[in-house]
Amino acid sequence: MGKDVIEKVLVxxxxxxxxxxALYMGVKLAKSLGSELKYVYIAPMNDIYQYDLVGEAQFEETLKSFKEEGRNLRELLSERGKRALEIANTSIKExxxxxxEIVRIGNNSEEIVKxxxxxxxxIIIIGVNLPNPAFKNSTAQEVVESSPCSVLVVAPTWSTFISK
Structure with missing residues (x-):
C-alpha cells in the first residue's frame, strides 16, 4: 500500500x-498540505540560447563544462525560458x-518523469492549454502514461489565484 500523505509536489x-x-495549483496544494514544492522547467534544444548557432557538438561540450563547474543550466536559457522561471519565482515568493527550481534540457515528458x-x-501537477479531453499526443498524456506517481492535470478553465 502506498503513502497516505503527499510530501513532495512536482510542477x-x-x-x-x-x-x-498548474504552478498555482501546486502552490495551493503544497501550502495547504505543508508539502515540499519543486518545479521543473524542461528546455527543448531550440529554446536554448545560441544552440542553433554553435551546433550540437559544441553545445554538448558547453553542457559538459557547465556540469563540471557546477553552474546552473538556467544561464543557457533563452529569454522565453528565463521569463517562465521569473513568473514562477514571483508567484511562489508572493x-x-x-x-x-529545477532546470533540465531535453524531451519534456521524459525529463518530467525522470x-x-x-x-x-x-504527485506531478501539469497543465494543459487546449480543451482536449483525450490529451492526444500531448506531454500531459505521455507523463500520465509513464509516471511513477499520481498526476494531476489542471484543466485550462481552472481559475488562477493564490490565497495568502
Whole structure:
C-alpha cells in the first residue's frame, strides 16, 4: 500500500498559460498540505540560447563544462525560458511557499518523469492549454502514461489565484 500523505509536489512548467495554472495549483496544494514544492522547467534544444548557432557538438561540450563547474543550466536559457522561471519565482515568493527550481534540457515528458523518480515525488501537477479531453499526443498524456506517481492535470478553465 502506498503513502497516505503527499510530501513532495512536482510542477511541470513551460511558460504556457496551462503550466502557470498548474504552478498555482501546486502552490495551493503544497501550502495547504505543508508539502515540499519543486518545479521543473524542461528546455527543448531550440529554446536554448545560441544552440542553433554553435551546433550540437559544441553545445554538448558547453553542457559538459557547465556540469563540471557546477553552474546552473538556467544561464543557457533563452529569454522565453528565463521569463517562465521569473513568473514562477514571483508567484511562489508572493505565496510564502518555499520551493526549489529545477532546470533540465531535453524531451519534456521524459525529463518530467525522470525528475519525479529522482526526487521521489508523490504527485506531478501539469497543465494543459487546449480543451482536449483525450490529451492526444500531448506531454500531459505521455507523463500520465509513464509516471511513477499520481498526476494531476489542471484543466485550462481552472481559475488562477493564490490565497495568502
Amino acid at each position: 511541470a512548467l513551460d511558460g504556457s498559460v496551462g503550466s502557470i495554472k 505565496s510564502g511557499v518555499v520551493a526549489e 525528475a519525479a523518480r529522482e526526487i521521489g515525488t508523490d
